[in-house]
Amino acid sequence: MSTHSPFDLSGKVAAVTGANTGIGQGIAVALAQAGADVALIGRSDADETAKMVDALGRRALIVRADLSTVEPVNRVVADIVSTLGGLDILVNNAGIIRRNDAVDFTEDDWDAVMDTNLKSLFFLTQAAARHMVDHGGGSVINIASMLTFQGGIRVASYTASKSGVGGLTKLMANEWAGKGINVNAIAPGYIATNNTAALQADEDRNRQIMERIPAGRWGEPSDLGGAAVFLASDAAKYVQGHILAVDGGWLAR
Ligand code: NAP
Numbered sequence: 156m157s158t159h160s161p162f163d164l165s166g167k168v169a170a171v172t173g174a175n176t177g178i179g180q181g182i183a184v185a186l187a188q189a190g191a192d193v194a195l196i197g198r199s200d201a202d203e204t205a206k207m208v209d210a211l212g213r214r215a216l217i218v219r220a221d222l223s224t225v226e227p228v229n230r231v232v233a234d235i236v237s238t239l240g241g242l243d244i245l246v247n248n249a250g251i252i253r254r255n256d257a258v259d260f261t262e263d264d265w266d267a268v269m270d271t272n273l274k275s276l277f278f279l280t281q282a283a284a285r286h287m288v289d290h291g292g293g294s295v296i297n298i299a300s301m302l303t304f305q306g307g308i309r310v311a312s313y314t315a316s317k318s319g320v321g322g323l324t325k326l327m328a329n330e331w332a333g334k335g336i337n338v339n340a341i342a343p344g345y346i347a348t349n350n351t352a353a354l355q356a357d358e359d360r361n362r363q364i365m366e367r368i369p370a371g372r373w374g375e376p377s378d379l380g381g382a383a384v385f386l387a388s389d390a391a392k393y394v395q396g397h398i399l400a401v402d403g404g405w406l407a408r
Pocket residue numbers: 172173174175176177178179196197198199220221222223224248249250251271298299300301342343344345346347348349350351
């Protein structure tokens with residue numbers, strides 16, 4: 156029997172989009188704690204996350220890219236492979252949200268969210284998968300949402316994008332499981348980040364949300380770390396196309 160932990164990511168190269176803050180930062184740090192070197196992909200300065208990864212004794216690579224278009228995706232994968240020596244784990248975390256009543260929702264708010272949350276997610280993963288197929292496989296983790304399962308309110312393009320993320324997770328798993336690529340998703344519940352600052356600040360909505368969370372609190376970015384390490388690791392090698400809720404029990408209510 157091997158003494159090697161199936162959760163150990165030593166020697167692996169991970170990439171996390173939107174890793175300068177929030178959930179992406181929490182996941183990048185968790186992957187580094189489990190042993191991975193981590194590429195931090197995003198349009199903003201990820202120095203703080205890079206320092207956290209360095210402090211864990213792992214290599215951090217900052218890759219500047221604006222994922223509101225698909226233009227950077229091939230360059231991003233090429234930079235990571237040439238600098239860190241490979242790409243084994245991709246976490247598609249970058250995402251935005253726009254709020255408006257459905258009757259007033261603008262085309263701009265539709266396109267901006269769909270392009271970043273869904274289109275770039277697909278084409279970055281396609282670029283990564285082309286590398287992984289030729290280099291022994293890998294793991295892809297998409298960040299979904301409660302709105303992968305529910306309708307939400309005043310967030311039409313966000314719900315469409317995150318429902319799409321759920322569908323694409325299954326499609327990519329179907330096509331690539333046999334090629335050694337595990338594709339799964341994490342659906343975070345209500346996590347305290349910039350993305351949810353407006354909800355946290357709205358007293359009524361905050362109270363309604365808290366009343367429905369069995370765990371009795373908002374999640375923290377670090378609450379997503381264990382699920383990400385699991386899905387990135389050999390421990391999950393027979394887990395395909397799954398959407399893992401990390402929500403303090405929200406969906407069970
Ligand atoms: P956040 O703090 O706003 O982080 C979003 C990240 O995405 C930031 O790093 C942001 O970079 C990056 N990003 C946005 N647009 C980008 C672009 N065009 N190019 C590159 N990077 C871009 O929010 P978060 O809550 O951690 O969100 C992370 C993911 O979790 C999102 O996909 C979100 O939908 C999902 N999620 C969050 C919750 C929650 O409760 N917080 C629940 C379910 C799902 P900048 O700093 O430059 O904007």
